[in-house]
Amino acid sequence: MILQRYYQPEIERMSYDEMKAIQDGRLSEQVAHVYKNVAYYRKLMDDKGVAPEDVKSTEDLRKLPFLTKDDLRDAYPYGLLAVPLHDAVRIQSTSGTTGRRVVAFYTQEDINLWSECCARAIVAAGGTSDDVVQVCYGYGLFTGGPGLDGGSHKVGSLTLPMSSGNTERQIQFMCDLETTILCCTPSYAAYIGETVDEMGARDKLKLKAGIFGAEAWSEEMRRGIEAKLGLKAHDIYGLTEISGPGVSFECCEQTGLHVNEDHFIAEIIDPATGEVLPYGEKGELVFTSITKKAFPLLRYRTRDICVLTRESCSCGRTLVKMSRLMGRTDDMLIIRGVNVFPSQIETVLISSGFQANYQLIVDRVNFSDTLEVRVELTPDMFSDTVRKLEDRGRELRDKLKSMLGLYAKVTLAEPKSIARSEGKAVRVIDKRKI
Amino acid sequence: MxxxxxxxxxxxxxxxxxxxxxxxxxxxxxxxxxxxxxxxxxxxxxxxxxxxxxxxxxxxxxxxxxxxxNVLPLAIDDAPGSLAGVLGALSEAAIGVEYVYAFVAHGGNRAHVILRTTDDKLAASVLKARGVAFVPAGEILRAPQ
Missing domain, CATH: 3.30.2130.10 (VC0802-like)
Structure with missing residues (x-):
């Protein structure tokens, strides 16, 4: 028998009408707040001829202009901050993406609500105040660690703020302290699974659930992790721009993620026209933050492709459900949880004296993402000694590592050896099956 | 040279x-x-x-x-230990060998060696002082009779 538990049952099981009433009220307040305090968005609204009074309910949402990552870049760093510095207490940022870095701000109450969202995810995965929650997401600017850490504290679980890396120590703690809930990226969970096998520690594990997010993963990968670690694996979704993990989370049914829609209104749009699509149709996911005060984004285009459904769920939650992510509308790659744009790699190549002709080969080996950068060699970089050529490769690898925070294998290729289609190079070959 | x-x-x-x-x-x-x-x-x-x-x-x-x-083309005796002697002289002068490869010359009792070091100029003078013979370019490039 599965015990159904909720962190905030009155919200998570609320009728659609009640939820809509909450959304309508919060939305109109939020639009007024943003219009008053964010000059950048006020101008977008003025240009579109929308006044705050025009937005009274969720039906009016479509009158509002979209925000994109470009807007965030244009308004960097403080242009979208909606409260005085006096009230802002925290910054989080997306994984080191020069030129596209996003900083998000939080008031104390914003952090509080974000933690509640993560607490809902932990409780949905079976977490209670008797659990030991090991957080192996990175801490620091990345939202993964702070988000789940906050949620775990709300639930009252014993929280192990491990951050990522040092896998053997992770497993040692896991065994010694009898960790019951593991929070990390799915690829790291798979890696932990492999290492547990190598250490012969499987019998010492007391894990019952995992909360794995920040990258796309397949059902096959889920089953693999569950078998290796002996737990039930739950997906969690979020993005720094909107708050971090906990924007949506999976319940025991494992058939999609419930959106915390008392905080975030989700829409699906046609990425080409911006038209809002009905439930069940595939399109770009758009979020509007209706409670966040410091960094309240309205109609933020996530570039993630998925489907929204509003059907009853066997877990009893009424929150709208989003499907597993089905792709991106831009060329962003997520590799081991790190956002990577081919253009960033191009910048590194050019600054290192390489030509802009390159190819990125992404694969998943033993459930862990790999990135290979193939780049064409030019005569002026060539040398008759292996050492100098290898130095070239190593320098590039080090620069990529410091720029992306990600290890990439660098392969030097002959000129014109990188496949081109219709005169244009095929930049990305993603061999991962998700 | x-x-x-x-x-x-x-x-x-x-x-x-x-x-x-x-x-x-x-x-x-x-x-x-x-x-x-x-x-x-x-x-x-x-x-x-x-x-x-x-x-x-x-x-x-x-x-x-x-x-x-440019690389250094040497002609060394086709006898045991002769290449070791040449390279030993470089090592004493703290010159590193980037690579070396040998091939047998047509006729004669000498082996030809192509040498590339961390400092070819210095290497050339060290080897010359030691009496190591350099192969004239013409001799290598000429087609075999």
């Missing part, structure tokens, strides 16, 4: 080496000596040919990454 060597970048894929050699063969370029340095991903093919300048242009035109550089 030096001789021109062609270095060609070759990806570590089957058929790549054949392509380079065939391109040169078709153009009537004669190979005198050759060595390959390889890593798991790529190789550097080093060639001594009868017409280095023309070979360079041909490979360049065929889309290869190719460079010409």
């Amino acid at each position: 030096t001789i021109e060597q062609l270095s060609v970048f070759v990806e570590n894929k089957s058929g790549k080496l054949v392509q380079v050699l065939k391109t040169l063969g078709d153009a009537g370029i004669d190979l005198r000596a050759m060595s390959i340095a390889d890593t798991s991903d790529f190789g550097i093919l080093r060639l001594i040919v009868d017409e280095p300048g023309r070979a360079h242009d041909i490979l360049r035109a065929a889309g290869y990454v190719v460079i010409l550089n």
Whole structure:
């Protein structure tokens, strides 16, 4: 028998009408707040001829202009901050993406609500105040660690703020302290699974659930992790721009993620026209933050492709459900949880004296993402000694590592050896099956 | 004192080496000596040919990454220990060997060695002082009788 538990049952099981009433009220307040305090968005609204009074309910949402990552870049760093510095207490940022870095701000109450969202995810995965929650997401600017850490504290679980890396120590703690809930990226969970096998520690594990997010993963990968670690694996979704993990989370049914829609209104749009699509149709996911005060984004285009459904769920939650992510509308790659744009790699190549002709080969080996950068060699970089050529490769690898925070294998290729289609190079070959 | 060597970048894929050699063969370029340095991903093919300048242009035109550089051509006694002696002299002078390859000369009792060091100029004077013979470029490049 599965015990159904909720962190905030009155919200998570609320009728659609009640939820809509909450959304309508919060939305109109939020639009007024943003219009008053964010000059950048006020101008977008003025240009579109929308006044705050025009937005009274969720039906009016479509009158509002979209925000994109470009807007965030244009308004960097403080242009979208909606409260005085006096009230802002925290910054989080997306994984080191020069030129596209996003900083998000939080008031104390914003952090509080974000933690509640993560607490809902932990409780949905079976977490209670008797659990030991090991957080192996990175801490620091990345939202993964702070988000789940906050949620775990709300639930009252014993929280192990491990951050990522040092896998053997992770497993040692896991065994010694009898960790019951593991929070990390799915690829790291798979890696932990492999290492547990190598250490012969499987019998010492007391894990019952995992909360794995920040990258796309397949059902096959889920089953693999569950078998290796002996737990039930739950997906969690979020993005720094909107708050971090906990924007949506999976319940025991494992058939999609419930959106915390008392905080975030989700829409699906046609990425080409911006038209809002009905439930069940595939399109770009758009979020509007209706409670966040410091960094309240309205109609933020996530570039993630998925489907929204509003059907009853066997877990009893009424929150709208989003499907597993089905792709991106831009060329962003997520590799081991790190956002990577081919253009960033191009910048590194050019600054290192390489030509802009390159190819990125992404694969998943033993459930862990790999990135290979193939780049064409030019005569002026060539040398008759292996050492100098290898130095070239190593320098590039080090620069990529410091720029992306990600290890990439660098392969030097002959000129014109990188496949081109219709005169244009095929930049990305993603061999991962998700 | 030096001789021109062609270095060609070759990806570590089957058929790549054949392509380079065939391109040169078709153009009537004669190979005198050759060595390959390889890593798991790529190789550097080093060639001594009868017409280095023309070979360079041909490979360049065929889309290869190719460079010409100078190396030291030595003629050493074809006897046990003679190469060790030469390299030992370099080591004493704190000169590093980048690579070395040998090939047998036509006739005579000497072996030809192509040498590249961290400081070829210094290496040349060290070796000369030791009485090591350098092969005149003409002797290597001349076609066998």
